[in-house]
Amino acid sequence: MMDKEDLRDVLNWDRCKECGECLINCRYMDFSKQEAIEEIKKINRGDVVSSKVIKRCISCYACDAFCPNDAHPYERIVYNWDYRYKIKGLPIRASYLMPTRRPNFRQDLPYSSKEKALHRKWASETPPAKVVLYPGCNLLSMPLLAQGEIFDKLPVWGSWDKCCGEMYFRMGLLDPVAKIAEKLTKFYKGKDIEEMVFVCPAGYNMFTNVLPEQFGAKFPFKTTFFTDWFLNEWEKGTFEIKNRLHESVVMHDSCHGRILGDDFMNRQRSLLERLGLTIHETSQNRTHGLCCGVAAGCNKYSVLDLLLNGMKQLWTLDRAKGDEVAIYCTGCLLTLSCLRLLNPFGKRLVHTLEYARNALGESVPRGNQTKALWVLLGITRYALPTYFSSQRFYVNSEQ
Template sequence: MSEKSKRDFFRYEDCDLCGDCLYRCRYLNLEREEAVNEMKRLRAGEPARVVHKKCISCYACNIFCPNDCHPYELIISAWHCRYRERGLPVRASYLMPASVPNFRTDLVKTMAQWERELLRKWKETPPQGRLVLYPGCNALTLPHLLHAPYMDGVVISGDFELCCGEMYFRMGLFDVVEKVAEKLTAHYRGREIGTMLFVCPAGLNMFRNVLPGQFGAEFKFETKFLGDHLLEKVVSGEIKIIKKLNRSIALHDSCHGRILGGEVTATSRRLYSLMGLEIREIAGSADEGLCCGMAAGCNRYHPGDMYRAAIKELRAAEKTGADELATYCGGCQLTLAMMRRLYPGRQPVRHMLEYLQEAMGMEPYHPAPGRTLRMLGHVMVKAFPKLLSRKTYLIEV
């Protein structure tokens, strides 16, 4: 890259070139010496021979680094420079949160009337109160997840225009994330909020770590994973588990869930167990898990990369022999459910909150399969025809 990133988040002084971050990656398949040499090239600002070809932006290298040097940000800084020089290919536009419409907002008109009414209510509700939940784009696409008695006492406030910037960050679009940080800081300034809850680990990581720690956002409230809040209510007896589910699940961990650690990964496992679900681990540990495939489009902006990454996880889940594939991230559910259309299997993809609703005695509602079929159709009609176009554009937030 001819222009060095103006935002350099990598901690050069703490890196001892051990190579763990790249050696342990399940996508790069590097030997130790190769991993060290790749890190040397990245540190020197030279083109990497393997990383920038195979990296799917799964974020795991930050977990693997023993010195917390943030190698992930070093990798995606090259994508930041690329964006500043060339912009984004137009084939990516329909998948971006700033586009109107986009692959998520196009689904709203197909939702049930009660779901659309929820979205209208959340958009008009001011973000103030002891407990406020930021729904994020994934929950807005699956509003039934927040339509349950376990949300009593929680103010839900937000809409599709209030983006957390996660997709832009994973693509290395640092200039765009900076604008998102400014917008969110202004939106929440002066609001009386005690704790902000997040149903999506991506939103939680952005609000807690990325936006304030790297892009100057200022938030005066505490942040907490919704699953942690719900676990406390289940343990205390405020939420009653009246139906043990008695089936097995292959548990998918999200990229941001692994970054946040036990607050998300251990909490989710405890909740699943309390609901009577038998957990069958897909990987040896949460840290070693695979991406759902969504982030794989951040490198070359190509849907084929997303498909291949998703299939790798779907196959790994099937090898567990579990009845279903479970996730606590709406984005992971949407991605894996959509790829199930292209790689059919016997395991339905369910969200943790869908299981909780069932365990509480609510009528099961699973819109993701039909919704992702429509999503796939929209993408094929509105994004695929632009695959060969050389036109580029810049994002306006």
């Protein structure tokens, strides 16, 4: 991790005017201007005892997008959680959510022989091409999404142990993120890759911004989001659209999409429109949209917080116009699919990858609901029985 002074520069620590704008816009806490100002002052001086935000924030990341001074209010919050973690560690119920602990809710799901074969193929020692797709743990959980013509041209390269550390960052566990930055820097050094394409905005933001800027990681390749890569290849004539789509969809934005900005979120819509879809929006959307719920478990490591906050967004999406929900983040797809099982009569959840493959004339196996069922069963088996345990632990991200 960078030393404190460098970090203060990167995160623009001195630019905070304590205006409260970030917290007034928070969709999860209802602050007046005066309360927001008092809260940001508490966060800035590390008052973990009386700050409501440090206790109740659901880690949605949106306040960074609300700050007019680029003063990183979100990092001010999670860096306070880091202090809490260093003193107290984590409750044992969090263990099942940790990507580098075993068992965990992605790696230890049942996988078919076809899925295991894809995992093995993607974990090759050397990169299969100069332009590769980083799967991230969410695509590794639903590997059948990444087959067909697109992935003949964009081979997947990665495995569980190349975790980008996003969950640790969102929980404010900064030493584990720093170790991951170091490990990934060492692994990718000298590898013959020109471009790494990401299908998950979380991994894309971690490799492009968070790991290099806040944790000193260095990667010898350009990073590109899948939508941009696909649009570019389509324009070059690499792909021919055989099946123009006709569905009407409501957009769900990812937390990292909000941070990556309006242009990024517009490009996700633009690809779907060019494929033929009609786009609808929820009443509060884009930067002001709601999280899929996964981040809501990051403060108190509580599955209940995750379910309640995720349900709020699922209800919002189901009430909006559009026959299906369009999702461009594999993490949001997996989380909302878990919630869909609890509320099965709403809209179908479809990833951009599926729409792109459909437009190329392919039918895509829909494994997300089955995977979601296994995630819920795993939580019931491994996390819930430890819910009230006082046992605590520290993360070893090198595992």
